Amino acid sequence: MTELVDELLQLPQARTCPYGPPAAYRELHTRRPVSRVTLPNGDQGWLVTGFAETRDLLVDLRVSADRTRPGFPALLPSPAEGTPLRTLAGMDDPEHNRFRRMVTSWFTIRRVRAMRPALERLAGTLVDRMAGESRSADLVPAYCLPLPSMVICELLGVPYADHEFFQDRTRTMITAEDQAEVVRAATELIGYLTGLAADKTRGPGPDLISYLLAGQVGPGRMTVAQLVNMAVLLLGAGHETLSGSIALGVALLAGDTERLAALRTAPEAAVEALVRHTSVTDTVVNRVATADIDVGDVRIRAGDALVFSTAVANRDHRVHPDPDRLDLSDGHRRHVAFGFGVHQCLGQNLARIELEVALTVLFDRLPGLRVAIPEAELPVKSSPLVNGLKALPVRW
Numbered sequence: 001m002t003e004l005v006d007e008l009l010q011l012p013q014a015r016t017c018p019y020g021p022p023a024a025y026r027e028l029h030t031r032r033p034v035s036r037v038t039l040p041n042g043d044q045g046w047l048v049t050g051f052a053e054t055r056d057l058l059v060d061l062r063v064s065a066d067r068t069r070p071g072f073p074a075l076l077p078s079p080a081e082g083t084p085l086r087t088l089a090g091m092d093d094p095e096h097n098r099f100r101r102m103v104t105s106w107f108t109i110r111r112v113r114a115m116r117p118a119l120e121r122l123a124g125t126l127v128d129r130m131a132g133e134s135r136s137a138d139l140v141p142a143y144c145l146p147l148p149s150m151v152i153c154e155l156l157g158v159p160y161a162d163h164e165f166f167q168d169r170t171r172t173m174i175t176a177e178d179q180a181e182v183v184r185a186a187t188e189l190i191g192y193l194t195g196l197a198a199d200k201t202r203g204p205g206p207d208l209i210s211y212l213l214a215g216q217v218g219p220g221r222m223t224v225a226q227l228v229n230m231a232v233l234l235l236g237a238g239h240e241t242l243s244g245s246i247a248l249g250v251a252l253l254a255g256d257t258e259r260l261a262a263l264r265t266a267p268e269a270a271v272e273a274l275v276r277h278t279s280v281t282d283t284v285v286n287r288v289a290t291a292d293i294d295v296g297d298v299r300i301r302a303g304d305a306l307v308f309s310t311a312v313a314n315r316d317h318r319v320h321p322d323p324d325r326l327d328l329s330d331g332h333r334r335h336v337a338f339g340f341g342v343h344q345c346l347g348q349n350l351a352r353i354e355l356e357v358a359l360t361v362l363f364d365r366l367p368g369l370r371v372a373i374p375e376a377e378l379p380v381k382s383s384p385l386v387n388g389l390k391a392l393p394v395r396w
Helices: 024-031 051-058 095-107 107-115 114-133 139-145 148-154 160-175 180-200 207-217 224-252 259-264 268-279 349-364
Strands: 034-038 044-048 136-138 285-289 293-295 297-301 305-308 392-395
Touching: 024 034, 044 392, 051 285, 051 305, 051 392, 095 107, 095 207, 095 224, 107 114, 107 349, 114 139, 114 148, 114 349, 136 139, 136 297, 139 148, 139 224, 139 285, 139 349, 148 160, 148 207, 148 224, 148 349, 160 180, 160 224, 180 207, 207 224, 224 259, 224 268, 259 268, 259 349, 268 349
Parallel strands: 044 305
Antiparallel strands: 034 044, 136 392, 285 305, 293 297
């Protein structure tokens, strides 16, 4: 087995194209699917860019998602001083499975399909409000961000009136480079959700936090602190990732009659293709090896850090012969945009339906919607965790 010693790429790298992974990651992939890289703390690790290699490693019991293990890679400052924030994404089985089973029933395909009429009404209300005010808008604050924020607030029982607070804290947690800023934002968000949980203990509602407080919190099951950590993950993932997906989807579809026809003909297939093509959560999946693992001619040593570029894996030419082509009729789920294995995205069923509703309602009501600036001028929002657009000026 070989240990590769090329000049090492420094992680993280930023996107320059809003729809695709950093060019440097793709360049590494042309040479090999698993490459040595340098992490932000100066340590070396591995960047996994191959589709098959990503899937194989994410189900390999010799890799761990536990962020407290020595060697676990961190591309951003930790949101907690000392010990990383403990969420589902950072747990191994059986602990991970125990907590995940507590909430799985809230994200089944049957349950999220039942939410569709409410999602369509909400999307329609937002579009009508926007269209009634002007013939142009910045779609990110007017539509792409409020729609998923309202949905996750309703699900968790978080008052949408507080959206500016939690959106700001979440944004800081996933973009700030200063440790003190990240810790402050996380502390404030945890404090807010802890207070909300206390309120729901006294006056529960028909929401997920109330459900967990009533049926899962207790000795030997779940603590309030663990519930709050889970809520931090769901709240952040529920609005940041979807807002990016919606914005990028609109930018790719607006003004393109062929793509819009494909969306109307087969919306589920179109959404699957968009999810693969945009891959907004690129290097969010990280692991650490707990034993030596051979991947092709590369030997990953126990304790080595693993960072997965799922966006590059989703454009692996060995799986997609024309990887940069957006084919909206290709509804096959040959991608890892939602991760893979036991840690794959808990809310992927909801994400798919939200994205489908957001796009179909918008273009049904505003069929003449166009992006108001050249594609090259779209302001890219790039983070190791979530990507998207900072703004999306449109007119209709």
